Amino acid sequence: MSVRQSDAFTIPALRSLGWAGLLLGFGLGGFFDGILLHQILQWHHLLSLVTRPPFEDIRVQIMADGFFHLLMYVIAFAGLWKLWKGRHSLAAPGGDRLLLANALIGFGAWHILDGVLSHWLLGIHRIRQGSENLLFWDLLWFFVFGVAFVALGWWLGRDRNGGALGGRTGAAMLAAAVLAGGPVAALPPPNVNTVMVFFKPGTTPSQVFAGIEAVDGRILWSAPSGDVWALDVRDQSRTALLYRHGAWVVSNSAWVAGCLAWTSARK
Incomplete structure (x- = not known):
């Protein structure tokens, strides 16, 4: 039955x-x-x-x-x-x-x-x-x-x-x-190098710039509050390193909200 x-x-x-x-x-x-x-x-x-x-x-x-x-x-x-x-x-x-x-x-x-x-x-x-x-x-x-x-x-x-x-x-x-x-x-379309990074509250500027240096990123834009950054990262395999420097969400990766990068690419 x-x-x-x-x-x-x-x-x-x-x-x-x-x-x-x-x-x-x-x-x-x-x-x-x-x-x-x-x-x-x-x-x-x-x-x-x-x-x-x-x-x-x-x-x-x-x-x-x-x-x-x-x-x-x-x-x-x-x-x-x-x-x-x-x-x-x-x-x-x-x-x-x-x-x-x-x-x-x-x-x-x-x-x-x-x-x-x-x-x-x-x-x-x-x-x-x-x-x-x-x-x-x-x-x-x-x-x-x-x-x-x-x-x-x-x-x-x-x-x-x-x-x-x-x-x-x-x-x-x-x-x-x-x-x-x-x-x-969660992944963005191919050939998108833009990475949007949300840093945790309280992350210091030195931590942010250390993370950008770790991924060899180029700064495209940042929010006045300093908690949201748009980076150009050629080697996408390195973006996970940003989590070691206070990042809360990193786009352009197979993590939650990783789909965010293509939004900036269309802007």
Whole structure:
């Protein structure tokens, strides 16, 4: 006997597994958006269409993109925690099917929410900025990656007495996709040398300049408060050294908010 989606959250043993699928799928949707549209295609960024004060300020743009990816990390790790709690339910009839079905629904739900909220209600960006037919690309993304994935997840989660879909192996692959997708989504597009650095409160000027020297960076811009700096760093493999000198967040790396560098590159 397999499990109906309508029963998924009423059976205690499967509740964590059901939420794990939704959260992991939703987080993957955000990572997919960041990797494909922000990095590879470079069609838009979070606040492309918001130009009124204070959003034209590069620091506000950076913070907005950073908070977006931070939210995706929180959702994804919440999904991983739920998956860990519900791991024993993978052996239950229909457990693995529920996990995959809900992951597909969560992935599609991200794109539906992004389309309705970001593209049409708030108007903060569109899928393909600069296109002559913005609505075409919005609707294409909405139905291909949103509606279609939700429909596929709903179909898969129906009680069709289907066989197992990989059990623990499938769950491990889903978790691996999230763990790999997060850092990759945090990377900027290729050929971007600009690094935005947020230093911890109380970091002394001597610490800041020691960090800049350690990465052989060239100063492009700094906030009057001295806590935000834009650097040109040719050797991107050295940027992690900034953490040793009081940095709190360093962009252009596979760390949380590492996606921030491309925002400055477009400014």
